[in-house]
Amino acid sequence: MLIVGTVIGAGFASGAEIVSFFGRVGISPFNALLCLPLIAGGCILFLSIGSRFKIRDVGALHKLTCGKIARVCDGFVLLNALIVTAGMLAAFDSVSKSLFGFPMLSIPLGILAAVVVAKGIGGVIKVNTVVLPAVIAALIAVCAKSLTPSLFECALFGVKPISAAVYTSMNLVLAAGALTSVHDLKPSETVASSLIATGIIGALMTFVILALNSSGKFYSELPTLEMAKDIHPILYYGMLVSMSVSVFTTLLTAMNCLTDYAQSITKGRVKAAFAVLTVGLLLSALGFERVVGALYPIIGGLGAAYVALHLIFAVRMRIKAKRDAKLSFGSNLLFDKRDSEIHKRGKHAENNRRRHNKV
Numbered sequence: 001m002l003i004v005g006t007v008i009g010a011g012f013a014s015g016a017e018i019v020s021f022f023g024r025v026g027i028s029p030f031n032a033l034l035c036l037p038l039i040a041g042g043c044i045l046f047l048s049i050g051s052r053f054k055i056r057d058v059g060a061l062h063k064l065t066c067g068k069i070a071r072v073c074d075g076f077v078l079l080n081a082l083i084v085t086a087g088m089l090a091a092f093d094s095v096s097k098s099l100f101g102f103p104m105l106s107i108p109l110g111i112l113a114a115v116v117v118a119k120g121i122g123g124v125i126k127v128n129t130v131v132l133p134a135v136i137a138a139l140i141a142v143c144a145k146s147l148t149p150s151l152f153e154c155a156l157f158g159v160k161p162i163s164a165a166v167y168t169s170m171n172l173v174l175a176a177g178a179l180t181s182v183h184d185l186k187p188s189e190t191v192a193s194s195l196i197a198t199g200i201i202g203a204l205m206t207f208v209i210l211a212l213n214s215s216g217k218f219y220s221e222l223p224t225l226e227m228a229k230d231i232h233p234i235l236y237y238g239m240l241v242s243m244s245v246s247v248f249t250t251l252l253t254a255m256n257c258l259t260d261y262a263q264s265i266t267k268g269r270v271k272a273a274f275a276v277l278t279v280g281l282l283l284s285a286l287g288f289e290r291v292v293g294a295l296y297p298i299i300g301g302l303g304a305a306y307v308a309l310h311l312i313f314a315v316r317m318r319i320k321a322k323r324d325a326k327l328s329f330g331s332n333l334l335f336d337k338r339d340s341e342i343h344k345r346g347k348h349a350e351n352n353r354r355r356h357n358k359v
Contacts (some may be wrong), residue, residue, distance in 0.1 A: 018221060085254040166303070
């Protein structure tokens, strides 16, 4: 649920993120299939690094994996998390404008997010586990009702591998801090959780793409919300609530990453969480649409290089582990041979003693 909650934020649930990366005309559903191995591989990568090295925060992660450019990576990830935090707070205000006519939700829900994050990654996982099934159910209901025979009116094999890689990288950059904070998974659990989460994300992404192709709402600010509005008022308000929950789960992940880093400066997690909230509220003037449309693709492009750095680190560690294992095996063989020679000498000396006693 932590993995799913990281990816299925407001941008995904609204459909705006998919439109931004894959175009404003018929989108091939095969683009979702292209994303699946990249998402699964990235999740396994970061969960494995966290479990093996017990990463404390993104700063410790970068010192381990990025070497001399650790500070550059710190700045990039923190900037990304800050942009997402500001964007999600702005999204709350957009929702409150549509409901009440004026922005008001960012402050109370931001404070609630700070309280959850102050409790650590366990609180973030619990919230995702409770609320995400409702988000998924609402998204499925809206997309299912929006499907028409024109769902495949697209260039079926018009896949965009570069867009898929950039889109996946953008999500993995935000997920890195949260996933490396999980330390208690066995290797089999790491693989299983990554594959299950990727399957859920892939199915939902395919569903959203088909619904977009059916409805043609590529130019709406919040396409799935517009779909729900055309179907029924109850579904519209249900989707509005679900989208707000999606914003909240994404906000938690971004704030958790920033708070992990900031607590080394503030000397307290609660102070760090509320300091992050304050800066996020100040920057929320960027607006949700601007973040998703303009800044997410830039973050994704830089994120591809960021993920590659961690992949190189993991490969190097794997090669080193194999080399050490071979050396250990060779030394064991050496000791075994030495022990065998000592045993033979001892046996020979014992036989000589017995013959001498007989004489």
